[in-house]
Amino acid sequence: PTPTIPERRHHEHAARRAHHEAPQAPAGRLPGPDVPVAGVGRPARAAEGRAGGGGELSGPDGCDGGVAADAAGVAVGSFGPARLRPRGIPCNVYPAKGYSATFPVLKPDGAPTVSLTDSSHKVVFSRLGDRLRMAGTAELSGYSRGLNTGRCEAMTRLARELFPDALDFERVSYWSGLRPSTPSNVPIIGRSHIPNLYINTGHGTLGWTMGVGSGRALADLLSGRRPEPEFPFLGL
Known part of the structure; x- marks a missing residue:
């Protein structure tokens, strides 16, 4: 909704300058970045050291040996091209x-x-x-x-x-x-031409905004389900 200027000032008393439009997002929430990071970190720490059957993947930096997994995801923001292009996977992120x-x-x-x-x-x-x-x-x-x-x-x-x-x-x-940006501002999410390698990057300025939703969509793809959002996912 777009409230009037007086209504906007009711919601935000610090507003001093007149604006022609004042969109309002009443369902918005604003935690500090440490809140979602801590939430992601807990299950990651709990899963440390676990390995499942499947294709052999090289371990993360500083890790001895390999990590066994059925699939892997590349979600390293602007550094995606450095990881993907040597494997012949295009990644138009800058x-x-x-x-x-x-x-x-x-x-x-x-x-x-x-x-x-x-x-x-x-x-x-x-x-x-x-x-x-x-x-x-x-x-x-x-x-x-x-x-x-x-x-x-x-x-x-x-x-x-x-x-x-x-x-x-x-x-x-x-x-x-x-910010990992694409020419179209549309993120790159889905399965690459390597069957068990998935990509999640290119969110630009909306990384925190889209992070949970794109992560859920990628989890659906990994599980063989079609994600709910209408979006041009790779590999579908």
Whole structure:
């Protein structure tokens, strides 16, 4: 739904500037990234050392010997091409470097409490407890995660313009990450031409958003079931 500007300000008291549109996602949730990572890590640790029958696969880095499995999945983000192309599997994924700036919140009432998108500047804001995270940009500079000072300073200037009294601009922390992007912005999910090798990559800026759903779809494919979403899965 798209509420009116007064309704939007009711939902987000920190909004000061008028906007023509204000989409709202009432079912949205905003955990910090550590929450889903911990959830994924628990079953992974529990499964450590287990092996089943099937084709012989080379072990992960630092692992002696092989790991027996019926199938394997490649889900290494922007590094998928390096793993797949030597095996003759095309993977049109390129790293698009995104930046984030995280600010301690000084005045809770002056900072957003819900996720906001500023489409004019191509940035998003996420409230993470006593911190506000701002993310955006897409820099095509290979696999380097080095921080561009100009981009970092531009993000801080915009945050200062929008929330001048709410954030601690002296204690900002910057981060960069490589988004696995495809030319069409459509991820690559499904079975490769190697029958027991599956791919899950190319989610671009929506890795956390699509992660659980694409993982479930891949699990369905591995189990011989047709995934529920209408999507051009590989191998179907």
